[in-house]
Amino acid sequence: MPQRGGKPGASAGLVHSADLNGDRRADHVIHDAVFECAGADSLFTGAGGGQVQVFITAADGSAALAFEHAANGVRIESGEVLLAVGGSLCGQKVAEDTPRSALQACWRPLQWQAAQRRLDFAPLSRIKAYR
Structure with a gap:
């Protein structure tokens, strides 16, 4: 990737850690939208x-990617990841000509799929109102 000339900042909220699958090990959620990079702010969003x-x-300390998707926000509540998403991900019927301004937002939880070792x-x- 070419140099963008940015300088990394504090990036509070970039990484959240919590047990997300009930195995008593800390799992990690990375939301790159909050990565502060002065001079190249829009690089990640x-x-x-x-x-x-x-x-x-995993038990050996390694970590595997179990979920990836775009979101406008991330919350961890009681060991559960909630993503701020909109439109069809909130159950809204969306047509090709639906303007972005008409999309409804919600907090959509993720749930652990043990057999596949992934989140979905x-x-x-189970969606929650976006506030």
Whole structure:
């Protein structure tokens, strides 16, 4: 990647750590939209927010990517990841001509899929109001 001339900042909220699959090991959520890079601020974000990557920690201490998707925000509540998403990810019927300004936002939880060793979006019945 070419040099962008930015300088890294504090980046509070870049990494969240919590046990996300019930194995008593800290797993890690990275939300690159909050990476502070003065002089190259838009490098990691777009209209859909920034990329969120979730890494699940194995017994040997290694970590594997278990989820990746764009989101406008990340929260961890009681060992559960919630992503700020919108439109069809919140159950809204969206057409090709639906303007971005008409998209509804929500907090959509992720749930652990043990057999596949990955996280996926929880059912729409579990979404929370975006506030």
